[in-house]
Amino acid sequence: xxxxxxxxxxxxxxxxxxxxxxxxxxxxxxxxxxxxxxxxxxxxxxxxxxxxxxxxxxxxxxxxxxxxxxxxxxxxxxxxxxxxxxxxxxxxxxxxxxxxxxxxxxxxxxxxxxxxxxxxxxxxxxxxxxxxxxxxxxxxxxxxxxxxxxxxxxxxxxxxxxxxxxxxxxxxxxxxxxxxxxxxxxxxxxxxxxxxxxxxxxxxxxxxxxxxxxxxxxxxxxxxxxxxxxxxxxxxxxxxxxxxxxxxxxxxxxxxxxxxxxxxxxxxxxxxxxxxxxxxxxxxxxxxxxx
Numbered sequence: 171x172x173x174x175x176x177x178x179x180x181x182x183x184x185x186x187x188x189x190x191x192x193x194x195x196x197x198x199x200x201x202x203x204x205x206x207x208x209x210x211x212x213x214x215x216x217x218x219x220x221x222x223x224x225x226x227x228x229x230x231x232x233x234x235x236x237x238x239x240x241x242x243x244x245x246x247x248x249x250x251x252x253x254x255x256x257x258x259x260x261x262x263x264x265x266x267x268x269x270x271x272x273x274x275x276x277x278x279x280x281x282x283x284x285x286x287x288x289x290x291x292x293x294x295x296x297x298x299x300x301x302x303x304x305x306x307x308x309x310x311x312x313x314x315x316x317x318x319x320x321x322x323x324x325x326x327x328x329x330x331x332x333x334x335x336x337x338x339x340x341x342x343x344x345x346x347x348x349x350x351x352x353x354x355x356x357x358x359x360x361x362x363x364x365x366x367x368x369x370x371x372x373x374x375x376x377x378x379x380x381x382x383x384x385x386x387x388x389x390x391x392x393x394x395x396x397x398x399x400x401x402x403x404x405x406x407x408x409x410x411x412x413x414x415x416x417x418x419x420x421x422x423x424x425x426x427x428x429x430x431x432x433x434x435x436x437x438x439x440x441x442x443x444x445x446x447x448x449x450x451x452x453x454x455x456x457x458x459x460x461x
Contacts, residue, residue: 190249193248193249193252193307193362195307195361195362197359197360197361199309200257200305200307200309200361201257201259201272201275201359201361203305203309203311204257204259204261204272204303204305204311205261205270205271205272206270207303207305207311208259208260208261208270208300208301208302208303208311208313209261209270209301211301211303211313212261212270212300212301216313217300217301217302217313218301218302218303218313218314218315218316219299219300219301219302220260220273220297220298220299220300220302221297221298223294223297223302223314223317224294224295224296224297224298226294226316226317227291227294227295227297227317227320227327230317230318230319230320230327231319232319232320232321232450233319233321233449233450233451233452233453234318234319234328234450234451234453235451235452235453236281236282236286236328236451236452236453237282238281238282238338238340238341238451239282239283239338239340242338242339242340244406244407245339245407248354248364250337250407251339251354251403251407252307252354252362253306253307253308253337254279254280254336254337254338254339254401255277255278255279255280255307255354255355255362255400255401256277256278256279256280256287256304256305256306257275257277257278257304257305257356257361258275258276258277258278258287258289258293258302258303258304258305258314258399259272259273259274259275259276259302259303259304259305260272260273260274260275260297260298260299260300260301260302261273261299261300261301262298262299262300263300270300273298273299274293274297274298274299275356275359275396276289276290276293276356276396276397276398276399277289277354277355277356277396277397277398277399277400277401277413278293278304278329278399279339279399279400279401279409279412280336280337280338280339281328281338281339281451282336282338283334283335283336283337283338284334284336285312285315285330285331285332285333285334285336286318286328286329286330287304287328287329287330287331288326288327288328288329288399288401288412288447289327289329289398289399289412290325290326290327290398290399290412290413290414290442291320291321291322291324291325291326291327292325292398293327293398293399294317294320294327294329295322301313302314303331304331307361307362310333312331312332312333313331313332314329314330314331315329315330315331315332316329316330317329317330318330319450319451321446321449321450323380323381323382323384324384324442324446324449324450325414325415325442326412326442326446326447326450328450328451339401339403339407339408339409340407340408340409341408341409341444341447341448342403342404342406342408342409342410342444343404343408343410343444344410344443344444344445345369345387345402345404345410345411345444346369347369347370347371347372348368348369349368349369349404349405349410350366350367350368350404350405351366351367351368351369351389351391351402351403351404351410351411352364352365352366352367352391352402352403353365353366353389353391353392353393353397353400353401353402353403353413354400354401354403355393355396355397355398355399355400355413356396356397356400357392357393357394357395357396357397358394358395358396359396360396363397365391365392365393366391367389367390367391367392367439368389368390368391369387369388369389369410370388370389370390370439371387371388372385372386372387372388372443373385373386373388384446385443385445385446386414386440386441386442386443387402387410387411387440387441387442387443387444388438388439388440388441389402389411389439389441390439391439392439393413393416393439394416397413398413398414399412399413400412400413401413402441409444409447410444411441411442411443411444411447412441412442412447413439413441413442414440414441414442415440416437416438416439416440417437417438417440418434418436418437418438419434419435419436419437419438420432420433420434420435421433421435
C-alpha cells in the first residue's frame with residue numbers, strides 16, 4: 171500500500187508539471203524553405219542580391235546608434251533562445267538547370283524587435299548570389315534589406331531585415347576567463363546546433379596582422395563553417411560575444427620534406443568580444459537610424 175501511495179504521489183506530481191517535447195530541427199526542410207522563399211523574392215524582383223550587400227559593406231560606417239530594448243525577458247532554455255537565432259543565406263542559379271540552389275550560409279541573431287540583426291563582417295564582405303535573407307527556427311523567411319554598419323577589423327556587421335515583432339537577445343556583462351558559455355549556430359548545415367564550453371582567454375592581435383591590435387575572445391565551445399555570426403551566450407542567455415574564426419594547430423610535418431601538415435592537435439575558437447558589439451551599436455554615425 172505504501173508503494174502504491176508513493177507511486178500515485180509521483181504520478182500526480184508529474185501530471186501537474188507540463189513536460190514539453192524537445193524541439194526537433196529539420197535541416198533539409200529549413201534550407202529548402204529558405205531557398206524557395208528567396209527564389210520567389212528574386213523572381214518577383216523584390217530581392218537584395220549579394221553584390222549590393224558586398225558594396226554596401228564597404229561603404230557602411232563603423233557604428234550605428236541603436237535603440238536597444240529597455241528590458242528583454244530571460245530566455246527559458248534552448249527553445250526560447252533558438253527563436254532569436256537565424257540562418258542567413260543566399261541562392262543562385264547554375265548554368266545546367268533552371269532551379270534555384272542554396273548558396274553560402276552563416277548565422278545571425280536578433281538585436282531589436284524591429285528587424286535589426288548582427289552577424290560577421292566577412293559574411294557580407296564578398297557576398298554573391300541573387301537573393302539574401304534569414305530563416306527562423308520555425309521556417310519564417312525575411313529579406314535582408316540593408317547594412318547599417320560594419321567593422322572589418324572586429325568582424326562585426328549590423329543589418330536590417332524586413333520584419334517586426336521579433337524576439338531579441340540582450341547584451342550581458344563582460345565574460346571572465348573560465349565563465350561557462352554556449353553557442354547556437356549552424357555548423358556545416360547542421361542548423362541550430364548548441365555547443366557548450368568556457369571562455370579560454372582574451373588575446374590582442376599583433377599590430378602587423380590584418381586585425382591590427384584588436385582584441386578577440388577565445389572559447390572552448392565548438393563551432394565550424396556556417397557558425398559565423400553565432401551568438402556566444404552566458405548562463406542567463408545573454409550575449410557575451412559572437413563566433414568569428416578558427417585556427418588549427420598541427421604538429422608540424424610528419425617527416426622532413428612532407429608538404430602536408432602533421433596530425434591536428436587543437437583548434438582555437440576565436441570570437442568577437444562583447445566590447446566590439448557594444449562599440450558598433452553606439453554611434454555616432456552617418457547611417458539612417460532605426461526608428
